Amino acid sequence: MTAESAKAFEALEGQARDLVALFGRAGYEFVAPAILQPAGVFLDQIGEQVRARSYVFSDLAGEELCLRPDLTVPVSRLYLERHPRAGEEARYCYNGPAFRFQPLGPSTMHPREFRQAGVECFGASDKAAADVEVLLLAAEAVRSAGLSDFRLCFGDIALFYALIDALNLPERWRLKLRHYFWRPPSFHALLDKLAKGERIAPNGLVTALCETLAGKSQAEAEDVVSTYLQAEGIPVAGNRTLREIAARLLDQTADLYADTLPKEVATVIDYYLAVSAQPREAVEQIAMIARGAGLDIDDAIVVFARRCDLLEGAGVDLAAATLSTEFGRKLEYYSGFVFQIEAPGMGETEPVAGGGRYDNLLTALGAPCAVPAVGSAIHTERLLAAVGRASS
Structure with a gap:
């Protein structure tokens, strides 16, 4: 290890210690889930984008394993090991490596082995309050590390699901559109073909x-x-x-x-996915689209509006944030509010932090009942780079 790389490693470790200490003061218990995980758990839950980039192998006993591509699933499994009845509220924090293949080759911003420091909140009944708690803690963490200039970008998968569920369309396409939401190019290609009455045919x-x-x-x-x-x-x-x-x-x-999709339904979806504005303004646009189409998604809008109220009450300047209906997460276990923190000079594919709500994951992992859950992960190498760039 060169002197320069040793210095960078020490800076990264020092930053991580500070982040974990901050999380601990906020009431999050430190945990260290295993790096090796059962491959099937991840391949079933993380979605195609990350699945294709996971390091999967079989050990000498024939068990299929993977190097964890993120830490949310391992921490969720640890929660269930400790609380198999899934009835307890718990807050955990972590810091450690994750691994993903980089199709364009590894780089400083996209390494094959990278570190994440984050938090996971399980079982909190007030979902909006828990969402805000986790977001504020992530913002406080990057700010405490020295990054004061950053942007907040929001999405809400629950809003999209509410729209899809309210539309009059065949159940097959309802499920397909939910699934393809995670891959915007494929989603729009599917929607365009359905609206034109074309058969959805492979090669x-x-x-x-x-x-x-x-x-x-x-x-x-x-x-x-x-x-x-x-x-x-x-x-x-x-x-x-x-x-x-x-x-x-x-x-x-x-x-x-299968039957095709009515063109007017596709038009409503297109209008919805074109919304990108300050959160309050964006919610008004979404409500207007829904009313114009005769759809009732008021419950989902009320939930998002309350979250906005809580954020503003905590001092967050929503006028400087963006709600984009196209914005989701690459990990398909997310089911509701999602966010990321972006630093100047880094694009939306290089967030310093991100997270969201994943209420369906614990059930998929074997929980006997639904468990409200929300978390956030900080990409510590990116955070360190962003802080260095801001101070130079």
């Missing part, structure tokens, strides 16, 4: 295979796919099993024969 070879699967059960589809792969000499490799491949092809088969 030619896959379409031909899908047509042979029409009307078949999962087991029958697995037999067809297995025979096809063997005949073509294609091994089952990567992160998908034969069962998952067959299920995906059955899903694409159903797309081929």
